[in-house]
Amino acid sequence: MSIQQKINTKRVCLFVVAVVLVVAAAYSSLTPSQTEQIAQSGSENATPVATSTVSPEVLVASATQEAQAISEPALPPQPVVEVFNGKIEKGATASTLLNKWLTKAEVYQLAAATDKAFRLTKIRRGRPYRVVTTDGEFTRFEYEIDNDQYLSVAKTDEGFVAECKDIKYDIITERVNGIIASSLYEAMTASGEKPALAVRIGDIFGWEIDFIRDIRKNDSFTAVVEKRYRDGKFQGYGKILAARFVNQGNKYEGYYLKDKDGFTQYYTADGKNLRRAFLKAPLKFTRISSKFTNRRLHPILKTYRPHHGVDYAAPRGTPVYAIGNGKIVKVSRSRGAGKYVKIRHSNGYESAYLHLSRFARGLKVGKKVKQGQLIAYVGSTGYSTGPHLDFRMKRNGKYINPTRATNPRAPKATKEQLTILKEKVELLRLDNDTAQAPEQVVGKGA
Structure with missing residues (x-):
């Protein structure tokens, strides 16, 4: 017999003993005449005898309740869940947000767990966040990255688990x-x-x-x-x-x-x-400082050579955007071009962005980018006399003048899309x- 079965058997025995004792006590409180009348009242028409003592039925019910209380242990209290809402303030960090609930070591572990999903160093002022606790203990941290996604970091027995989730509307x-x-x-x-x-x-x-x-x-x-x-x-x-x-x-x-x-x-x-397939220009520029030509005096090398691009003068750090949908085929640096990016587009087109100061976060070869997506920032790396973007385009492997290139419409709808389009x-x-x-x-x- 298992331990639990023995416990249940013991509880039943205690209950039976309690009932017997209560009934005995009830009868012992009666007078001899009352006891005799109860014994002779076997018929349905027997008249009950009035007494000021507590009836055996009430005592039996009381004993039953006590026995049930013994056999049914009290339920544990429900956990208390609290949610603390706020917005990121100027200068806020993961430590300043969470030090009320986590130690410095735990904050470091939490931040490390978010690196692949969303780095906490990128939190922005004014964005909403919330901390969830259970019985005063940290349970989960959430930060709204933008209007479509939020970061969720949950504390588990194995450590912190981070993931990006879609916001429900x-x-x-x-x-x-x-x-x-x-x-x-x-x-x-x-x-x-x-x-x-x-x-x-x-x-x-x-x-x-x-x-x-x-x-x-x-x-x-x-x-x-x-x-x-x-x-x-x-x-x-x-x-x-x-x-x-x-x-x-x-x-x-x-x-x-x-x-x-x-x-x-x-x-x-x-x-x-x-x-259209391409933007008119990959950035907001001040002026065109050098045009597309097959013969130009190079400002540094002092020799005449082709300049198969358009130089857009712009302050250092000016955002540079992909002119069209495509795939990154090169993120590199050379002596002449400095830091540069190349994108392959449809229909044999390719675009290149030279003399950059730095690349956009997450930019890598093989990644798809959409028209107007941030890819880099204006700089003056390589053979350059000042901040500008040297922008170049090719079609079927040959350089073309970006300012004169035909700008076809983006690809039309497929047959499958046309079916949806009708609806x-x-x-x-x-x-x-x-x-x-x-x-x-x-x-x-x-």
Whole structure:
């Protein structure tokens, strides 16, 4: 017999003994005449005898409760979970945030565990964070990296475990309309929306419409957009599923899809990509200090030689962006070019960025980059007389002048995408405003 079975058997025996003793005590408190009447009351019509003593039934019930209390141990108290919310302040570090709950050694272990997911040295002022404790002991740390992801670091028996997770939002899809009186921003505000939505619409149609010079009174826009909420509070816009802009009588439409590489694209109803393959320039520059030419006096070598690029004068540290979607094929340094990056694009195009001061974090060969993604910063490394970007392009292995290169549209929709596109087109065909019930989704969605 197991130990637990022996314990249960002992508890049952104690219960039986307790009941017997209670019954005996009850009968012993009765007078002889009362005892005789109880013994003779075998029939249903027997008349009970009144007594001022406690009845045996009550005593038996009391003993039963006591026995049950002995056999059923009290449940342990529920753990107390507390959540401490805050925002990153100027000069805050992992140590200043967590020293209330963790030792210096534990903070170091926690920070080391986050290196692959998200380094805590990159936390930014103003971003939300929270600390979760159980019975006063540290359980979890969370930091919102951006509006789509947060870092979660949990304390386990094996140590600290870190991972990046998608932020959950309640999504409501709505149709937004407006008519231009003076500008898209003004019309967006008049419709009750945030100016950020005007920027997003401007990005969609930026290759088709000059929103500074081309806008006219009575132009109009319509957008089917996801609005994101957390705890009932508006948290910004998600995907713009479809948009229309009527400019000077010309109608432009764009529908949201992702290409084979997972990048967001907007297409016309017949599958034409609204985006051009390349940006007009990879940075915000002060001036062009040297043009593309086959014969230029080199400022350092003092010899005439080809300059198969365009030099953009800009302050040291100016961000440099990828001109188009592609894959990194070179992140290196040479004596002449200094620090440089090369990107291979579709249709035989290649772009190069020379004389950089430093590369963007995480940049490496084989990584895919999207148009407008930060890749490096302007510098003056290599053969250079001052801060600038030497930007070069090739097509099918031959240098071309970036300022004169044709800028084709990005790849059109595939046959599979065209099937999905037909459903998207219907979003702008509805005459009445529609709104879905709130739907729980994770991050950006597909």
